[in-house]
Amino acid sequence: MTRQTETSSATFARPAVPALVLILLGLATGYLSGLFGVGGGVVIVPALLLLGVDQRLASGSSVAAVLPASVVGAAGYALTGSVDWLAGLLLAAGIVVGAQLGTYLLARLPRNVLFWLFLGFLAAVIVSLWIVIPQRDDVIPLTPLVGVALVLAGAVTGILSGLLGVGGGIIIVPVLMFFFGASDLIAKGTSLLMMVPGSISATIGNARRRNLDLRIAAYVGISACVASPLGLLTAHAISPFWSNAAFSVLMSAIAIQLVIKHLRARRRKG
Structure with missing residues (x-):
């Protein structure tokens, strides 16, 4: 294989997406990131695909774009005391290992079964968001057992991210609220902190x-x-109930997007 062929095999079509479109996309992504504690890849990747960007290039560019937003978002939540630093680091350790395992298992596990199991998880979370409302002063009671559970939660999140191509925030935020007793703000701030090392590595x-x-x-x-920061201010301004309600809308949109993507992939294979 010649050097020219090697280079072309790693080169993708790079459509000249207008700068204004990218700025508007970034503004929407940043607001959602600050409001919900998610990276924003669920918005960036589909938008870039619609704009004609290659799938791998869209995914890689999304991860890089999420990094500064995660840093700014985590810093903003930290300034208000809404970040559990130790929990975030434990989750990050788990998710880095889990992501590698997820990519390894990608060709070895029945993705169809995993997909519907994950969709069931999303449905359960959406329902729970309307039933269980966290209190703003709730914190994560860190004990050795809880620490191990956080690492495991991060690992499972990393595996699902690698297998299904979903961001960790949509999993970790509800998990921290419902299984670890965190407030909605601490769950969001800690989620953003967790994303930073993973985004750097990716x-x-x-x-x-x-x-x-x-x-x-x-x-x-x-x-x-x-x-x-505007998303962060909105997160603090609204009540935990309305925070959960808004997050459930986002989760529903993600679930619908995943189903459409899954069905299209099945049609292409058929």
Whole structure:
């Protein structure tokens, strides 16, 4: 194989997406990131695909764009005391290992079964968001057993992320609220903190594999940083009930998006 062929095999079509479109996408992503404690990849990747960006390039650029928004969001929540640093680090340790295991198992497990199990999890979370309302002063009672559980929760999240291509925030935020007793704000702030090391690791890997468009990542990431504080202010301004209600709408949209994507993939195979 010649050098020219090797280079072309790692090169994707790079449509000239207008800067204004990328800025608007970043503003929406940053606001959702600050409001819900999620990375924003569930918004960035589908939007980039609609704009004609290659799947791998869209995913890699999304991870890079999420990094600055996660840093700004985590810092904002930290300033208000809404980050559990130890819990975030334990989750991050688990998710880094779990993500590697998820990509390893990707070709070895029946994804169809896992997909519907995960969809069932999302449905249960959506219902729970209307039943269990956390209190703003709730904290995670850290004990050795809870610490181990946090690492395991991070590992399971990483595995699901690697297998199904979903972001960790949509899993970790409800898990921290319902299984670890965190308030909605601490769950969101800790989720954003957890994403930082994972995003750094993934961005380095994507850059090496050329699955990254720096122009897209820069426009979306920088504009996301601008809007993230507004999402943070909204999260503090609304009550835990309305926070849960809004999060349930986001989860429903993600579930619908995943079903559509799954059905389209099955049609292509058929």
